[in-house]
Amino acid sequence: MSMELIKPGINVDFVGKMKYAMALSAILIIVGIGSVIYHGGFNLGIDFAGGSIIQIKFSKNVSADSIRAAFKSTKLENSTIQQFGANEFLIRTSESFSDQKTLAVNVEQPLTAAFSKDYEIRRVEVVGAKVSSDFRSKAIIAVILSWLAILIYVAWRFEFRYAAGGILALVHDTLIVVGAVSVFNMEFTINILAALVFVIGFSINDTIVTLDRIREIVKRNPKQTLGDIINLAINETLSRTILTSLTVFFTLLALYIFGGAVIRDFAFALLVGTVAGTYSTIYIACTSVLLFENLKISKMKRNK
Amino acid sequence: MFKSLKLRGAITLIVCLAALYFLIPTFIPNIPSSWNKYLSKEKIHLGLDLQGGMHLVLEIDTDKALEAMMERTANDLKESLMDSKVRFRNLEKAKGTAISMELTDPDGKTALENVLRDKYPDLEIDSASPREGGQLVTLKINDKRAAELKKLTVEHSLETIRNRVDQFGVAEPEIIPEGDNRILVQLPGIKDPERAKNLIGKTALLEFKIVDDENSLDEALRGNIPEGDIIAYGLHADRSSGERSSTPYLLKNKALLTGASLETAKVQISDRFGNPTISLTFNSQGADDFERITGENVRKRLAIVLDGVVHSAPVIQEKISGGNAQISGNFTLDEARDLAIVLRAGALPAPVNVLEERTVGPSLGSDSIQQGILATIIGSLLVFLFMIVYYRLSGVVADIALAIQILVILAILAAFRATLTLPGIAGMLLTVGVAVDANILIFERIREELRAGKTARLSLDTGYDKALITIIDTHITGIISAIVLIFFGTGPIKGFAVTMIIGLLASLFTAIFITKVIFDYVTWNFNIKKLSI
Numbered sequence: 001m002s003m004e005l006i007k008p009g010i011n012v013d014f015v016g017k018m019k020y021a022m023a024l025s026a027i028l029i030i031v032g033i034g035s036v037i038y039h040g041g042f043n044l045g046i047d048f049a050g051g052s053i054i055q056i057k058f059s060k061n062v063s064a065d066s067i068r069a070a071f072k073s074t075k076l077e078n079s080t081i082q083q084f085g086a087n088e089f090l091i092r093t094s095e096s097f098s099d100q101k102t103l104a105v106n107v108e109q110p111l112t113a114a115f116s117k118d119y120e121i122r123r124v125e126v127v128g129a130k131v132s133s134d135f136r137s138k139a140i141i142a143v144i145l146s147w148l149a150i151l152i153y154v155a156w157r158f159e160f161r162y163a164a165g166g167i168l169a170l171v172h173d174t175l176i177v178v179g180a181v182s183v184f185n186m187e188f189t190i191n192i193l194a195a196l197v198f199v200i201g202f203s204i205n206d207t208i209v210t211l212d213r214i215r216e217i218v219k220r221n222p223k224q225t226l227g228d229i230i231n232l233a234i235n236e237t238l239s240r241t242i243l244t245s246l247t248v249f250f251t252l253l254a255l256y257i258f259g260g261a262v263i264r265d266f267a268f269a270l271l272v273g274t275v276a277g278t279y280s281t282i283y284i285a286c287t288s289v290l291l292f293e294n295l296k297i298s299k300m301k302r303n304k
Numbered sequence: 305m306f307k308s309l310k311l312r313g314a315i316t317l318i319v320c321l322a323a324l325y326f327l328i329p330t331f332i333p334n335i336p337s338s339w340n341k342y343l344s345k346e347k348i349h350l351g352l353d354l355q356g357g358m359h360l361v362l363e364i365d366t367d368k369a370l371e372a373m374m375e376r377t378a379n380d381l382k383e384s385l386m387d388s389k390v391r392f393r394n395l396e397k398a399k400g401t402a403i404s405m406e407l408t409d410p411d412g413k414t415a416l417e418n419v420l421r422d423k424y425p426d427l428e429i430d431s432a433s434p435r436e437g438g439q440l441v442t443l444k445i446n447d448k449r450a451a452e453l454k455k456l457t458v459e460h461s462l463e464t465i466r467n468r469v470d471q472f473g474v475a476e477p478e479i480i481p482e483g484d485n486r487i488l489v490q491l492p493g494i495k496d497p498e499r500a501k502n503l504i505g506k507t508a509l510l511e512f513k514i515v516d517d518e519n520s521l522d523e524a525l526r527g528n529i530p531e532g533d534i535i536a537y538g539l540h541a542d543r544s545s546g547e548r549s550s551t552p553y554l555l556k557n558k559a560l561l562t563g564a565s566l567e568t569a570k571v572q573i574s575d576r577f578g579n580p581t582i583s584l585t586f587n588s589q590g591a592d593d594f595e596r597i598t599g600e601n602v603r604k605r606l607a608i609v610l611d612g613v614v615h616s617a618p619v620i621q622e623k624i625s626g627g628n629a630q631i632s633g634n635f636t637l638d639e640a641r642d643l644a645i646v647l648r649a650g651a652l653p654a655p656v657n658v659l660e661e662r663t664v665g666p667s668l669g670s671d672s673i674q675q676g677i678l679a680t681i682i683g684s685l686l687v688f689l690f691m692i693v694y695y696r697l698s699g700v701v702a703d704i705a706l707a708i709q710i711l712v713i714l715a716i717l718a719a720f721r722a723t724l725t726l727p728g729i730a731g732m733l734l735t736v737g738v739a740v741d742a743n744i745l746i747f748e749r750i751r752e753e754l755r756a757g758k759t760a761r762l763s764l765d766t767g768y769d770k771a772l773i774t775i776i777d778t779h780i781t782g783i784i785s786a787i788v789l790i791f792f793g794t795g796p797i798k799g800f801a802v803t804m805i806i807g808l809l810a811s812l813f814t815a816i817f818i819t820k821v822i823f824d825y826v827t828w829n830f831n832i833k834k835l836s837i
Contacts, residue, residue, distance in 0.1 A: 287717025
């Protein structure tokens with residue numbers, strides 16, 4: 001006997017639970033948007049807001065407060081200091097350290113005064129206002145462009161009613177990831193954006209697989225109601241959907257745990273995106289196909 | 305696809321061998337030199353986030369360059385108009401790149417137009433309004449020429465920066481123009497980022513100017529600067545206290561000679577404190593000019609001005625022939641060496657602004673590699689184990705394909721000199737996930753067919769057939785989003801997108817083609833009736 005997580009012949013009434021799913025999604029999205037409003041907008045990283053980050057590793061135990069004390073009355077006085085691994089800190093400021101000597105005066109000299117030579121500056125990133133505003137507009141274009149590109153592809157492969165469901169799922173996933181980033185008050189960086197675009201490309205996968213199956217069953221049993229067909233398609237592909245999501249989830253978990261602090265946010269956004277993508281395939285993409293169909297029927301009835 | 309199993313097997317073998325061939329330089333550090341000429345030389349190219357280094361986006365301030373050029377043109381124009389006996393007053397460079405003047409003859413405009421046509425084809429009259437006894441005229445540079453000049457400025461800057469970086473000695477630097485007036489500079493393995501930035505961004509405009517000792521410096525400091533003069537400062541650091549002070553100089557604005565006339569510049573230790581100085585050698589035209597200038601200005605002071613700062617202003621004792629000069633000052637050896645480099649490479653034609661800077665230290669880079677490799681190994685192992693536990697021997701087949709996929713990705717990275725970044729490692733891991741997905745799709749289909757009572761052979765073939773179109777879909781959507789990221793991305797993200805595309809293409813081959821070859825080989829040769837799936 002082969003191993004089966006999801007038994008064949010499983011028959012969960014996904015379509016019947018559509019209402020609850022819609023409510024859950026709505027709540028999650030509202031929480032996300034609420035968090036963005038509560039935090040007064042996104043916590044934009046220097047890629048999008050401009051400024052500098054400096055990553056410093058100390059060779060002994062050091063507290064964030066002692067670092068803050070060292071930076072008193074320098075340009076880093078009002079910077080954010082965040083622990084970033086063992087004895088390692090990330091200092092973020094809206095100051096742009098692009099002119100030289102500033103780094104020496106504001107970072108190296110005060111640090112050496114406070115901690116002698118027991119530290120190492122491991123990373124310095126400075127993004128000026130021009131570049132960050134370029135990145136901002138490019139980021140919005142990238143997200144919309146990937147939505148559109150996927151929409152066009154899915155619309156070409158399927159019918160529009162399927163594509164619309166797929167895109168709804170994509171927008172849903174994007175909002176969930178963005179909301180999660182805000183709820184955990186993580187910085188919105190270029191890495192998060194890359195994760196977002198990947199999620200857009202990846203979460204449509206499950207959707208395509210299930211839509212393919214819907215089409216196949218429609219051909220096989222044209223007499224069945226659409227609701228039954230959708231339920232059957234989701235159930236038949238459920239095993240694959242769950243397995244795939246699990247394997248990707250585990251590889252991402254490995255990345256999140258072992259990949260180091262530099263890439264942790266990226267892995268986190270991908271993890272959230274994977275879960276959201278699986279869920280939205282089942283509940284958003286497929287059931288909205290039904291929703292669009294019902295809308296069309298009721299419209300036709302009214303027109304009669 | 306191909307029916308012949310032999311042919312398909314051969315293709316698989318060739319791909320695996322080719323992948324190994326391209327990976328030899330990366331994984332075997334000491335290849336005997338006699339073997340070297342038969343092997344590929346390309347190791348996997350690591351991004352700055354993995355090997356450490358500096359990423360800079362520079363903006364060439366082409367407007368400033370244009371303004372400086374118009375300043376010079378305004379001075380030339382004064383002389384030309386005087387030569388042609390056109391009467392004018394208040395000729396000066398106005399705001400931006402315009403030149404304004406008053407013509408004091410009623411027919412001055414025609415005369416001006418003649419001078420412009422003969423000597424200044426790039427200038428045109430922007431506006432002219434009558435004034436008592438003459439006209440108020442503004443000139444501007446024509447748009448096409450301005451655009452051309454800006455383009456030239458960027459090209460010249462690119463060339464200069466390239467020269468400087470080459471002379472500084474960085475292995476495999478990348479210096480690429482971006483957009484209209486930006487330059488992307490990537491310097492792997494840089495140890496002293498501040499120094500490198502200083503070297504690249506310094507304008508290094510060297511000028512020789514005469515000190516105006518006939519007019520009063522004090523008067524000038526009070527705001528009455530004589531026509532044609534400027535005030536410049538010299539910086540001095542006191543040797544014992546280290547305190548910095550600045551000395552003002554009143555200079556004749558006209559540069560008699562610039563760094564453009566240099567043949568070469570070298571560091572010399574000649575000072576009695578062992579301080580380095582920079583010895584300059586002029587080219588033949590420069591040497592003649594220098595001889596003439598020093599001859600005409602004996603007993604006056606000649607200021608050596610670098611980027612507006614007076615480095616020294618020695619008294620000219622006699623005419624200097626031979627074409628040599630020296631810059632002394634308080635340099636460290638590194639500073640002197642860098643200054644010699646920038647003087648040899650020439651001045652930047654425009655000021656440079658650093659728009660973006662990302663520096664990763666080598667220790668962080670090697671930490672990132674280790675963590676990336678660890679995450680890849682653990683992530684892959686989890687997947688490998690899962691596939692074997694869940695799909696038994698079929699899982700082993702999928703795992704073999706996954707291992708080949710990882711090798712092929714790395715080999716393509718090496719062969720095409722693509723860059724592996726930290727997000728790129730994540731991308732590779734994700735494509736492994738997508739490849740697993742392809743196999744799961746196939747295997748679940750096969751299980752369905754088996755449950756429907758079909759034979760092992762038939763289930764295999766139908767499973768592959770039915771899953772194929774879906775798998776292609778999933779890969780194409782992945783590639784679409786990766787392409788979007790390539791258009792958007794900077795270094796590490798571009799690496800992510802490129803690795804994703806390579807991984808997805810490799811996965812199409814390994815997860816579908818190679819697994820089918822193995823299945824066919826095993827089922828045909830061992831006459832398998834029951835699949836372990």
